[in-house]
Amino acid sequence: GESVGLHLPTLSVQEGDNSIINCAYSNSASDYFIWYKQESGKGPQFIIDIRSNMDKRQGQRVTVLLNKTVKHLSLQIAATQPGDSAVYFCAESKYGYALNFGKGTSLLVTP
Amino acid sequence: DVKVTQSSRYLVKRTGEKVFLECVQDMDHENMFWYRQDPGLGLRLIYFSYDVKMKEKGDIPEGYSVSREKKERFSLILESASTNQTSMYLCASSNRDRNYRPSYEQYFGPGTRLTVT
Numbered sequence: 001g002e003s004v005g006l007h008l009p010t011l012s013v014q015e016g017d018n019s020i021i022n023c024a025y026s027n028s029a030s031d032y033f034i035w036y037k038q039e040s041g042k043g044p045q046f047i048i049d050i051r052s053n054m055d056k057r058q059g060q061r062v063t064v065l066l067n068k069t070v071k072h073l074s075l076q077i078a079a080t081q082p083g084d085s086a087v088y089f090c091a092e093s094k095y096g097y098a099l100n101f102g103k104g105t106s107l108l109v110t111p
Numbered sequence: 112d113v114k115v116t117q118s119s120r121y122l123v124k125r126t127g128e129k130v131f132l133e134c135v136q137d138m139d140h141e142n143m144f145w146y147r148q149d150p151g152l153g154l155r156l157i158y159f160s161y162d163v164k165m166k167e168k169g170d171i172p173e174g175y176s177v178s179r180e181k182k183e184r185f186s187l188i189l190e191s192a193s194t195n196q197t198s199m200y201l202c203a204s205s206n207r208d209r210n211y212r213p214s215y216e217q218y219f220g221p222g223t224r225l226t227v228t
Contacts, residue, residue: 043219101154
């Protein structure tokens, strides 16, 4: 069946560096993708989204890139800060306006 | 700000008990969702609801039921709790966009960590 997977379960970056978190998806019919951030002890929090008719979308310090040819999604975080340490989930649209979530990547920002 | 609250942060129940997990959202959202989150498995959709008294099965509905008697409240029910239902349970809600289409952007509560012994 369809799945949303992540290339790396953990990612360690130095404070101030840029971070790139990758995600592969398999459902070519998905038309909407979201990145969520989950800090310890909290529920996931929306970061940024992108529709399938776009290749790139920018937010504050974050950029999402969508490559439909290889079914790949990435989240780029500029000038990573300690507060960015969290688990990041990509999600794709599915039936009923529900979301299919990936397994998550843990981002650790070191000083 | 949207606020989604869940009745308990931590809950310990015994095998065979009937368990109710409550979720309330204060932004008049149409859609509500229940997920469970397990290490290495991410978030998996249990049930969701488009409207009052409406419910749809998600990917893993077995052993669960739901109730939505009021728009702001969505309850998850474990009819007879089992140890394999020990997990973090997350509730979420979403609204419609400016064109009155359902929105994929979901707002999550803090979660209920349920332990079944």
